[in-house]
Amino acid sequence: SQQGEEDPQALSIQEGENATMNCSYKTSINNLQWYRQNSGRGLVHLILIRSNEREKHSGRLRVTLDTSKKSSSLLITASRAADTASYFCATDGGTYKYIFGTGTRLKVLA
Amino acid sequence: NAGVTQTPKFQVLKTGQSMTLQCAQDMNHNSMYWYRQDPGMGLRLIYYSASEGTTDKGEVPNGYNVSRLNKREFSLRLESAAPSQTSVYFCASSERLGNLLTGELFFGEGSRLTVL
Numbered sequence: 001s002q003q004g005e006e007d008p009q010a011l012s013i014q015e016g017e018n019a020t021m022n023c024s025y026k027t028s029i030n031n032l033q034w035y036r037q038n039s040g041r042g043l044v045h046l047i048l049i050r051s052n053e054r055e056k057h058s059g060r061l062r063v064t065l066d067t068s069k070k071s072s073s074l075l076i077t078a079s080r081a082a083d084t085a086s087y088f089c090a091t092d093g094g095t096y097k098y099i100f101g102t103g104t105r106l107k108v109l110a
Numbered sequence: 111n112a113g114v115t116q117t118p119k120f121q122v123l124k125t126g127q128s129m130t131l132q133c134a135q136d137m138n139h140n141s142m143y144w145y146r147q148d149p150g151m152g153l154r155l156i157y158y159s160a161s162e163g164t165t166d167k168g169e170v171p172n173g174y175n176v177s178r179l180n181k182r183e184f185s186l187r188l189e190s191a192a193p194s195q196t197s198v199y200f201c202a203s204s205e206r207l208g209n210l211l212t213g214e215l216f217f218g219e220g221s222r223l224t225v226l
Contacts, residue, residue, distance in 0.1 A: 041219060042219045043153075043215070088152060088153065097166075100152050100155075103152050
């Protein structure tokens with residue numbers, strides 16, 4: 001079974017709005033990462049947050065981590081049509097491997 | 111900047127045929143991974159190699175074998191392909207320090223495999 005589960009599975013918003021997606025995971029972690037995948041392409045790393053961090057920012061991205069609830073959220077502010085993609089969280093589960101969630105499909109309407 | 115290179119990009123096989131997916135990285139990373147991606151399933155880990163000379167099973171290893179040929183190369187072999195192995199396969203690499211993964215995964219562009 002997969003370590004992470006993203007919520008919602010799909011999200012459609014207007015350009016300029018904020019998009020929030022959530023990730024829940026099952027075991028203790030050292031870090032959690034968010035990735036983006038454009039249709040038909042490989043995944044691209046967005047941001048990494050370590051287990052001792054609660055919030056991290058990168059440009060229009062804000063990630064929070066709540067290890068007590070085993071959950072993380074990714075906020076994209078002022079969304080653009082170019083943000084249309086699938087977004088995945090990945091956790092290391094305390095081992096050498098990363099396990100991915102099922103992803104959130106984001107569609108930003110111009 | 112090549113990063114992670116996968117070959118082939120597309121392949122069609124008949125049931126029972128064998129093939130090897132090749133992956134090479136030029137970032138001197140210790141760890142390499144093979145994932146498969148099916149619609150609605152996200153990415154599932156098939157096998158990984160924490161360092162040269164070691165390989166371990168991931169979530170869905172049945173029907174696959176891997177070889178960590180050297181630090182750069184990590185191949186995935188399907189010995190007897192089945193329709194259930196129709197998928198998009200991604201290779202990835204990352205750096206590792208001791209027992210901890212230290213950073214991001216770098217992905218190839220994927221290999222699209224169809225088994226008839």
